[in-house]
Amino acid sequence: MFDFDREIDRSGTMSLKWDKYKEQDVLPMWVADTDFVSPPAVIEALTERVAHGVFGYSRPSPRLIELIVARMKERYGWQIEAQWLVFLPGVVPGLNLACKAWSQHGRGIITPKPVYYPFLQAPGFNDRPLLTVPMVEQDARWVLDIAELERQAPSADLLLLCNPHNPGGTIFTREELEAIDAIAERHNLVICSDEIHCDLLLDQGARHIPYGALSPAAAERSVVMMAPSKTFNIAGLCCSFAVVANPRLRLKLQQAMRGISADVNLLGYVAAEAAYEGGDAWLAAQLDYLRGNLALIEAAVARWPGVTLARNQATYLAWIDVAGLTLEDPIAFFEQAGVGLSPGAQFGDAQFVRLNFGCTRARLTEALARMERAIMARLK
Incomplete structure (x- = not known):
């Protein structure tokens, strides 16, 4: 086909x-x-929208929001609310907004290493100390050094997590995520989890667990960032979203976006809706x-x-x-x-x-x- x-x-x-x-x-x-x-489905939807001929400012359709909420429930058993969604022009801007919104000057931001390089750049771009925790090979998988995360956590406000991990392709297990979350709880860390590759699971025996789906408490201290971009090869259309259950964290993100983060473009919304509807x-x-x-x-x-x-x-x-x-x-x-x-x-x-x-x-x-x-x- x-x-x-x-x-x-x-x-x-x-x-x-x-x-x-x-x-x-x-x-x-x-x-x-x-x-x-x-x-x-994506190509057809874009063709139809381009034929309309007017490309003004836009916002997500009610149908796109419904599809995202349903997708979280059907794929992950995660019941989210429509108001938890904050749309962004990309996960990389989201990482930088996370540094701005949920960390204080002088406090560190933790990232795994090696990791997708914007993780390593974002703390410095926002005048925050970069703290790194090594990824170590364990049973032929790359996992976070939990002991080192525990050591670094008291000096930080925020952990930038990447799940599935890029590079390396690790899908973190529930036990691994719960070990991270226990440290986050002890040290009052906000978790910003980049889950842009969550649909691209090659290991048929593994299951992706969104960080916010771990528990109600994990949802309250975390922000999950996703996008259809890598999954459906529409990265150039720049449509991503954050799932933010905690209203205090959501407000801080929205405040950080003001005057800085552009709206998602019209065709990005159209492509995302078509991809989730028919892709x-x-x-x-x-x-x-x-x-x-x-x-x-x-x-x-x-x-x-x-x-x-x-x-x-x-x-x-x-x-x-x-x-x-x-x-x-x-x-x-x-x-x-x-x-x-x-x-x-x-x-x-x-x-x-x-x-x-x-x-x-x-x-x-x-x-x-x-x-x-x-x-x-x-x-x-």
Whole structure:
């Protein structure tokens, strides 16, 4: 029904991902958008709205709000209220607004490390000390160092959490989230949980638990940020939302937004509504395709001496440890081989590279072949 093998020419479309290596024989496997055509329901809704011809200021439709509330209940057993929703032009602005809204000058903001790099930047952008807690490998999964979180917590007001984690793809278990929440309760931490990849679960035995769904008390001290952007490949339309149960936290967020955060654009709302209304069959097919892509990566890494990959439970982003290759500059090494990856140093660990496998299987196969030739040539 859906053709994920279809090659889409993104040249000449002002694509951030593809323009980086314009007119170079380098396959772009870096920034986190996919090369898949968005769901038909999204394209049809956007086409109809564009035909209307007027693109003024907008707000979310009652139907979009209903769909989000229903989605939280159906997928996660989480009963939220419509008034808890605060719409944002992106999760990254949301992280920065979180720093502004729920932390005090001189008090730290805790982030995991390695982590999606805006987490590492947001505290400094808001004149707050950055406190990091390492992600450690445990049973082939990347998890938060709970003892270190306990040590850092007294100096902080806010923890920026990423679940599923980017990079690494960990889906945190209930027990892991409850251990974090116990520390948050003891030290009066607000939890801002970026859950933008929550629909992209590749491990069929795992379940995503929104932080606010842990318990009524966890909901009161947390803000969950989500978006249809990564799930349905509509990131460029900039529509995200925060679920904020606590009215005091919600007011502080709304106050922090004043005069700074732009409204979501009209087409972002339209796409989000269409995706949540009619995109789930497409999503299921995409997940099956991504699981096949991940299997190719796992098989390739198993052949490569000095390279490892922990269990990638979610996202289309493989977090690959290349320390055993002793490369001075991993990104330059693979660019010379014709593959453009994200540098681990950007996320907090230079011995890794991040590979975006949200692409056709043919393109992924070619990228892995290029990487393999370069690795094997180095090891001769």
